[in-house]
Amino acid sequence: MNAEEMQAYVLLARNGDTSAFCKLYELYYKDMYRFAYYMLGNETDAEDVISETVMDAFTGIGKLKKASSFKGWIFKILSIKCKRQLAVYHNDRANISPAPDENTLVAPEPSYASSIDVQRAFSTLNEMEKTIVSLAVFAGYNSREIAKLTDSREGTVRSAKSRAFAKMSQYLKEDFA
């Protein structure tokens, strides 16, 4: 899809054309799902936040100022939804038992199911690190772009990213050596 087509689809979507909107969504939905899945760690909630994101994005597409920023814009909505969901988890956990200390997690035995490894590696990250890694890996953004998307400073993003990768590499060692 080139820029002109994209602009046209955004225009159509603004006027209520759901199939035009879904053409745009189709470009990114796989990465969006991966993003949500690794952020939240489970399928059901990932599906839910994706649905909510699509609804909000379609309803609010009039706010999108430029077609070419559709990707950043929908990922931003998605990351806010994930953030909310994480806060829900946190509250639930706080109500039931004390939250586990992230630093006491011990690296698991090497496993060969790569996707599970990644999921485990993700579980060692705090919310900010998760968001940053997800945006870097699944949305392909660099530190500067992530800083824009998450309204934080580039240095903060870079340091969190570096920390996160170092933590994750403990879990992903065997094929990263």
Added chain:
Amino acid sequence: MNEQDFIHNIDKKTKDLNIPKSVSPEAMKERLDKAYREHPKANTPLSANAGTHRFKGAAIAACIVLCLFGTAGVIKLSQTDKMDTTNSYVADNSDSQADTESAEEETEPSFDRDLAFQTGLISPKSYEDYYSDIKEAYDKYYDSISTVETNISGDAEIEAAEDSADRATGAATATQKQDSLYDSGQAEATQNAAKDLSDTSTAKGADHSDTNTQEKNVDEGDLIKTDGKYIYKAVTKYDNQTGEDTTTLSITKAEKGKLTHMSTLTFQTSEYNNSDLSRTKDLEEFYVKDNKLILLFGKNEFQEESTSSTSIEIYDVSDKKNPKKVKVLSQSGSLLSSRISNGYLYTVSSYNDMDFSDKALYENYIPSVNGKTIACNKIYYPKDSMLNSSKVITSLKLSDINDFTDSITIPGNSSQIYVSEQAIYFYDTVYDSVTKTKISKVLYKDGTFTVGHSAVIAGYLYGPFAINEYKDHLRIVATIPANNISLLRSLSTDTAVNDMAEDVNALYILDNNLNLTGRITGIAPGEIIYSARFMGDTGYFVTYKNTDPLFSVDLSDPENPEIIGSLKIPGFSNYMHFYGDNTLLGIGEETDPETQEFLGLKLSMFDISDPANVTEKDKQILKNAQYSEALYNYKAIMIDPAKNIFGFGYWSYDNSTNDNYYYSTFAYDKTYGFIETACYQLPNNAYNTDSIRGIYIGEYFYLTTDTTITSYKIGSEEVIDIVILQ
């Protein structure tokens, strides 16, 4: 392993994740259609912006920025991330030149004066003129892209037209804002300024550390400051329960290690309207000067469209227990950066919220300072270009804070600035067919601005120390990336047009008017620049691939810069600081020259007494130290060569001990090399490394985290006092 490989690996590992049918585009369409049928009104997209032919001036720049910076190792370059060709500020004639030249490895990078800037920057006679000029440029642009839409979206356009008609009617009845030409009273202010002595050196307490800055006499804002008697520290805390942030700024008296809490200012960072975020206000940085606390906030309001502004709040802190807000100033656009130089605060913001839908609503497309739109003679814009984004620059005399001394607006997307003692340089990387950096200059003197020239160079700047002004010349080192690294593809042909096989580096010297006087190109093919530092007639920079050549360059003849030395050692330095007369400190990473394996953080001391024969006199490796904020954020480093002290926080990670955060202070001795004078372990949850800072006052060292300030005697690990930041 480098970060790109890491990203690539995770990407690969997760590619085959099973995507449930429920999130497929088809399923979503069904869901949307259903919702739309049931509640047609509620789910109709807001069509305020519909219709490309409608003149909707735009924060195009804000959006472009994201696309533009699809950079170093974009691993998932999808088609839609392509460079937007509408960015019209870059002199395009450099393309063809660079393209042909870049076919060979020993590239002669392009250099072009930006003609649009040189000849085209004007000030409008009236806001109406400004409006018409910009509108014309937009119309041209829309005409150029409209063929696609007119074919597909006939109906859409009719509706859009109706919609815009509705809005126009609404706008006509809205109260029309009075034409408020902004009179700065600047002549008077300038006169007064001449009489005032620089007020930075008065009322000092004990000797103390200052924020580590790019330029010695140009202060930069930070989230911790000391005036030698008190420590001012701002912290933002995220509440996992409520999801809200709160920022506090505490003032703590620090007297020979004894800490006394004086007062705390609290700022709410977000406001909600029925659970929707309606407003945010973030403390970005602050200064302390002469019993004044100068706070810079970035503000966002989310209504139908979001708008950004910058707020400058000044507190009188003569009574440390009762800080009093004495002044609030504001300017349009989100805060980009600020400096204090010679008694003036200079604040730069990025303004992208232009809305041209109604000519009469000046404040919708002319940026404001203190609620007044900027006067025509202070607006600079290119007549024939589409104005995507502009910068608002203000100056404020700190001894007369009643109003800004001067304020101007200039075009540009720049996201980085460098401020020398006489000019503000804006630089911004453009990922076109060849990666380029556009530099423009605004001179300042006693708070008054003069718009200077612009230039475009090939390549990108690795960071803030890649650019430096000395004796009216600007020296820059840049890396020109190879085609497979950071190129966005040409929109029309979908092919990369930069054929360079390897990254390559260059050094440029520009004169006062940003004309090129000399350059060195084709430096270290296959490597990229990691750090640089200039002093007087000599420049030093580090490139890296397997080993770290530290290049020294003789810059004494601006027309003939010359590489006079290169020292090859393992690893590389990310940050360099002149330490004493003939030594240069490097803080970086040690790597195995064969395997590239990361071996820890490294301190190097280079003997630069003979720049042509630089040697690494001493080095120390901090084993297990994985990362330090110091590598990327120079403000995280406490350093004072005169007192022979430096320090920074770092993070160490190994299998046995898990996470550990430390802050170490060092001294350097010509005989004994580096001496770690103290090492402090930080709490394990010190995730927020931004807030880990050390400062010294007299003989005492104060270590701060996001929750505490702890005091020690310099070089001792014995706690004297501790306060909890409230």
